Amino acid sequence: MAIRLQKCGERLGFGLMKLTRNYCSTEPMREFSDPTKRLCKIMMSCPTLALDTALDQTGIRISPEMVEEVLTRFNNAGMVAYRFFEWAGKQRNYTHSVKAYHAMIESLAKIRQYQIMWELVNSMRSKRMQNMETFGIIMRKYARAQKVEEALYTFNVMEKYDCAPNLAAFNDLLSALCKSKNVRKAQEVFDKMKDRFQPDSKTYSILIGGWGKDPNLPKARQVFREMIDAGCNPDIVTYGIMVDVLCKAGRVDEAVDIVRGMDDSGCTPTSFIYSVLVHTYGVENRIEDAVAAFLEMERNGIRADVVVYNALIGAFCKANKFKNVYRVLNDMNSKGVTPNSRTCNVILNSLIDREETEEAFSVFRKMIKGCEPDADTYTMMIKMFCERDELKMAHKVWKYMKLKQFVPSMHTYSVLINGYCEKGNASRACVLLEEMVEKGIRPAGVTFGRLRQLLIKEGREDVLKFLNEKVNLLVKEPLFD
Numbered sequence: 001m002a003i004r005l006q007k008c009g010e011r012l013g014f015g016l017m018k019l020t021r022n023y024c025s026t027e028p029m030r031e032f033s034d035p036t037k038r039l040c041k042i043m044m045s046c047p048t049l050a051l052d053t054a055l056d057q058t059g060i061r062i063s064p065e066m067v068e069e070v071l072t073r074f075n076n077a078g079m080v081a082y083r084f085f086e087w088a089g090k091q092r093n094y095t096h097s098v099k100a101y102h103a104m105i106e107s108l109a110k111i112r113q114y115q116i117m118w119e120l121v122n123s124m125r126s127k128r129m130q131n132m133e134t135f136g137i138i139m140r141k142y143a144r145a146q147k148v149e150e151a152l153y154t155f156n157v158m159e160k161y162d163c164a165p166n167l168a169a170f171n172d173l174l175s176a177l178c179k180s181k182n183v184r185k186a187q188e189v190f191d192k193m194k195d196r197f198q199p200d201s202k203t204y205s206i207l208i209g210g211w212g213k214d215p216n217l218p219k220a221r222q223v224f225r226e227m228i229d230a231g232c233n234p235d236i237v238t239y240g241i242m243v244d245v246l247c248k249a250g251r252v253d254e255a256v257d258i259v260r261g262m263d264d265s266g267c268t269p270t271s272f273i274y275s276v277l278v279h280t281y282g283v284e285n286r287i288e289d290a291v292a293a294f295l296e297m298e299r300n301g302i303r304a305d306v307v308v309y310n311a312l313i314g315a316f317c318k319a320n321k322f323k324n325v326y327r328v329l330n331d332m333n334s335k336g337v338t339p340n341s342r343t344c345n346v347i348l349n350s351l352i353d354r355e356e357t358e359e360a361f362s363v364f365r366k367m368i369k370g371c372e373p374d375a376d377t378y379t380m381m382i383k384m385f386c387e388r389d390e391l392k393m394a395h396k397v398w399k400y401m402k403l404k405q406f407v408p409s410m411h412t413y414s415v416l417i418n419g420y421c422e423k424g425n426a427s428r429a430c431v432l433l434e435e436m437v438e439k440g441i442r443p444a445g446v447t448f449g450r451l452r453q454l455l456i457k458e459g460r461e462d463v464l465k466f467l468n469e470k471v472n473l474l475v476k477e478p479l480f481d
Helices: 002-011 035-045 048-056 064-073 078-089 098-110 114-126 132-144 148-161 167-179 183-193 201-213 217-229 236-248 252-265 271-283 287-299 306-318 322-334 341-353 357-370 375-387 391-403 410-423 426-438 445-457 461-475
Strands: none
Touching (some): 035 064, 035 078, 048 078, 064 078, 078 098, 098 132, 114 132, 114 148, 132 148, 148 167, 201 217, 201 236, 217 236, 236 271, 271 287, 271 306, 287 306, 306 322, 306 341, 341 357, 341 375, 357 375, 375 410, 391 410, 410 445, 445 461
């Protein structure tokens, strides 16, 4: 498999000349107190084909937990992660855990390297490590890529892999289809197989949620009634989904009636259910109702968590009441609830929409001291600076992100590439696009098209041909076995 990876790397152009690149030295790097950070640092700075040598020279004795953490950090860089996975598998006294296999399968599926993904499944089978979750991950990833038939194939082939599908696997398949906006197919599968698997409240809840996102409220109600008729009592998850469906359909008052009647059914409303109400009131500019729902939750003895606080912050942002936003943050602090990246993203997005970019940058600087930004945070900030024609600041955020060993997503790359194209800096845009491809991340068609136009305008057809070949090789992925 290692030989095949090298050939794959060569096919993708990893061994070709670089447009411009400062390769890392393979000499031992300075010591880090955390060996996992040291491994990540090497992976961030070394070209893929030089990675094995650089990792060998660290002398680090790896553990399953260490490998799992590295693979999680590099889930956006499938080919780099796979190279590390292969290297780790050859180390003495080390065996890949189920969690490591699953992280790698998910990462490969994300970049549509399905043939290698199935090779890993076969490897798991040879060690009797495969389980229901293995196939659940694959079904979700196929469905997300709108490969519905492949998702169904995965479910049907489970028995061949000594993992006979059960109700949990059936629910995983329905969930994968519903979350990828294929609820009609999910309903078709349900109707065909419900006699084979006795549906439970989770099965029905998945379908109700799927029809709610369609959106098709009458169909969601129909499934809910069918659930009751089948003698399957709604649980707290079902009620939460039904409240969410009604709120999204603009029936918030009806959703409130359900919440008020839940106690009679032996279900106490959760903070999630109240967060849905608070969020919906915020979207509808009913700020007084949002606050009232939050206070009612507290009166009922339900402890506010970060999710419901985020909904309240979003409501105040929508109403342009930023003094209240900061009061909510103080309230969170006094009650020991730590803000997360979503908290800050809600605030940043609102400030940027109001063109209060200086305040947004101030919030970002404070945020990075208290909680870890996510891909949305970095993308938002880089896009903000690109739109302000401050490419140097955008690049500073990019460098900080890389320093924190955060692997950029496709969207983050696209934002900065578009920024450089807008500025006419084709060289920097090309370096970033090549870096994307090297990590196994497909550039968006719009982004590549924009760079193509700029290269043609500058008469750099040779560079365009080079990039085009690399992208085309990456796009031609195999399907399932």
